[in-house]
Amino acid sequence: MGLRPSSSSSSSSSSRAGLLIIWWCCLIQYSNMALGSKTRHFKWEVEYMYWSPDCVEHVVMGINGQFPGPTIRARAGDTVHVELTNKLPTEGVVIHWHGIRQQGTPWADGTASISQCVINPGETFLYRFKVDKAGTYFYHGHYGMQRSAGLYGSLIVDVAEGAKEPFHYDGEFNLLLSDWWHQSAHEQELGLSSKPMRWPGEPQSLLMNGRGQYNCSLAAHFTNSSSTQCKFNGTEQCAPEILRVMPKKTYRLRLASTTALASLNLAIGNHKMVVVEADGNYVQPFVVEDMDIYSGESYSVLLTTDQDPSQNYWVSISVRGRKPQTPQGLTILHYLHHPKTTLIPTRPPPVAPLWNNYTHSKLFTTKILALMGTPRPPTTTHRRIALLNTQNYIDGYTKWAINNLSLVLPSTPYLGALKYSINNAFDGEKPPENFPMDYNVMNPATNQNSSYGSGVYMLDFNTTVDVILQNANALAENTSEIHPWHLHGHDFWVLGYGEGRFSDQKENNFNFRNPPFRNTAVIFPYGWTALRFVADNPGAWAFHCHIEPHLHMGMGVVFAEGVHLVGKVPHEALTCGLTGKMFMGGNGKP
Numbered sequence: 001m002g003l004r005p006s007s008s009s010s011s012s013s014s015s016r017a018g019l020l021i022i023w024w025c026c027l028i029q030y031s032n033m034a035l036g037s038k039t040r041h042f043k044w045e046v047e048y049m050y051w052s053p054d055c056v057e058h059v060v061m062g063i064n065g066q067f068p069g070p071t072i073r074a075r076a077g078d079t080v081h082v083e084l085t086n087k088l089p090t091e092g093v094v095i096h097w098h099g100i101r102q103q104g105t106p107w108a109d110g111t112a113s114i115s116q117c118v119i120n121p122g123e124t125f126l127y128r129f130k131v132d133k134a135g136t137y138f139y140h141g142h143y144g145m146q147r148s149a150g151l152y153g154s155l156i157v158d159v160a161e162g163a164k165e166p167f168h169y170d171g172e173f174n175l176l177l178s179d180w181w182h183q184s185a186h187e188q189e190l191g192l193s194s195k196p197m198r199w200p201g202e203p204q205s206l207l208m209n210g211r212g213q214y215n216c217s218l219a220a221h222f223t224n225s226s227s228t229q230c231k232f233n234g235t236e237q238c239a240p241e242i243l244r245v246m247p248k249k250t251y252r253l254r255l256a257s258t259t260a261l262a263s264l265n266l267a268i269g270n271h272k273m274v275v276v277e278a279d280g281n282y283v284q285p286f287v288v289e290d291m292d293i294y295s296g297e298s299y300s301v302l303l304t305t306d307q308d309p310s311q312n313y314w315v316s317i318s319v320r321g322r323k324p325q326t327p328q329g330l331t332i333l334h335y336l337h338h339p340k341t342t343l344i345p346t347r348p349p350p351v352a353p354l355w356n357n358y359t360h361s362k363l364f365t366t367k368i369l370a371l372m373g374t375p376r377p378p379t380t381t382h383r384r385i386a387l388l389n390t391q392n393y394i395d396g397y398t399k400w401a402i403n404n405l406s407l408v409l410p411s412t413p414y415l416g417a418l419k420y421s422i423n424n425a426f427d428g429e430k431p432p433e434n435f436p437m438d439y440n441v442m443n444p445a446t447n448q449n450s451s452y453g454s455g456v457y458m459l460d461f462n463t464t465v466d467v468i469l470q471n472a473n474a475l476a477e478n479t480s481e482i483h484p485w486h487l488h489g490h491d492f493w494v495l496g497y498g499e500g501r502f503s504d505q506k507e508n509n510f511n512f513r514n515p516p517f518r519n520t521a522v523i524f525p526y527g528w529t530a531l532r533f534v535a536d537n538p539g540a541w542a543f544h545c546h547i548e549p550h551l552h553m554g555m556g557v558v559f560a561e562g563v564h565l566v567g568k569v570p571h572e573a574l575t576c577g578l579t580g581k582m583f584m585g586g587n588g589k590p
């Protein structure tokens with residue numbers, strides 16, 4: 001069987017396997033030393049293309065003829081320029097640089113209606129931003145359902161010249177994980193906005209680097225299903241990317257999930273992994289046999305090729321947290337040592353933990369702790385915002401709401417409305433800081449109706465803010481789902497996770513010693529998650545569930561701080577809505 005050549009690239013120096021923790025490396029990383037930083041230029045065209053991500057031809061949103069889009073590779077301290085031309089015939093577009101904090105460039109965050117106007121067909125927009133911290137990141141569309149349409153790619157930031165990672169590895173692989181539907185993103189969007197709602201359902205395929213298999217399986221002979229064995233010559237768009245490795249080496253696997261819906265569990269047959277990075281921050285290394293990756297999260301794991309080199313091994317991703325109707329995504333770890341007649345492993349793929357075994361998920365999540373040298377949280381806070389996540393109806397439409405308000409994005413970007421004090425661009429009323437004391441998170445809501453809202457949580461500049469994310473029962477009985485929440489413009493500390501309704505006493509168990517510093521955190525069914533961040537980045541920032549249909553149904557809020565300190569915002573970012581009108585009138589020039 002011919003399969004696609006691997007994308008391994010030999011990188012870091014030492015041939016010594018294993019881990020060597022040199023914590024001062026983190027200090028160097030966080031002190032942001034950038035010797036010889038560069039500007040990296042990219043010229044991109046976003047377009048629709050015919051493509052076969054899972055061996056079935058559909059339409060994907062690609063960049064420069066590629067799906068997923070090109071990988072951006074830069075060094076900490078570099079400036080990235082992406083000149084993005086919209087070649088979609090009848091649709092706007094924006095791109096969000098997930099995990100990049102956009103300090104000084106809030107207009108480059110790529111969130112439609114929040115940081116900028118959409119880029120119209122035929123227009124070119126220049127994203128310009130600094131990548132200040134080494135790590136594994138990605139980018140994706142942040143307008144409507146464009147992530148589900150396939151608009152995404154990897155963004156990898158290496159340590160600054162002269163700096164070192166706090167671990168050694170001999171080579172690395174990059175795996176961008178996603179889910180794929182045969183129904184178009186437009187039809188999914190219409191379904192979600194219909195009355196009654198038509199839920200898009202579970203994905204048809206899981207993809208690694210944009211490659212999956214729908215009507216055949218790499219492991220067909222191990223399953224009882226009727227699927228046939230895939231046959232590839234290696235040039236197919238859906239042929240898996242084989243990870244070709246040498247025995248007795250250590251590889252860094254960069255993993256990031258840009259799924260629209262699926263929470264994933266990743267495993268590598270016979271091999272353990274050492275988790276070393278989460279969302280662009282180093283973590284205390286710990287060993288796992290399998291790991292959960294929620295949409296919006298990224299990780300690095302170290303893999304030591306210490307197993308029988310005469311064998312090959314499966315790399316699998318499986319759906320968690322929702323009853324799976326999607327086959328495992330598979331590729332192969334291929335030891336290059338011995339000549340082999342087939343690439344297919346002789347053993348069946350790893351069996352994923354049961355989809356609703358949340359004990360297993362929590363065990364993994366709570367093992368993630370910051371490596372020494374990571375910034376520590378302030379020990380006190382100025383403000384606590386409790387956000388209750390509920391599924392609701394508004395006039396018969398199914399929505400998600402936060403403290404009973406379902407987010408609708410206005411036509412004027414918040415950044416422009418706030419910068420130019422345009423008061424009628426969004427709801428002037430302050431969104432609620434809390435939810436009723438007697439709300440029972442274990443049952444469906446007694447009043448299932450909510451309202452639309454577009455208000456902003458205005459944060460005092462440089463203050464410390466705590467957010468308690470509170471999960472609850474959805475509309476159906478005995479149903480509460482996983483929601484990974486992503487914050488733009490900041491990393492936050494995850495101070496704690498808990499079951500049921502949050503109460504003030506739970507604060508006694510907050511972790512102030514080594515809380516993980518991240519940009520995405522999960523709330524488990526019927527549980528809460530406590531976060532802390534410092535509002536030190538002038539701009540308007542989305543904070544939302546990273547499940548794309550959920551955001552589309554209103555599951556998000558907007559924070560803003562220090563907007564008066566935002567420097568020049570390129571006019572092109574704001575030439576729509578009321579800021580567009582203002583520019584046409586020639587007043588309020590920046």
Ligand SMILES: O=C1O[C@H]([C@@H](O)CO)C(O)=C1O
Pocket residue numbers: 199474481550
């Ligand atoms: O938002 C959602 O809606 C459906 C279901 O609750 C109603 O069909 C689902 O599984 C979600 O995650």
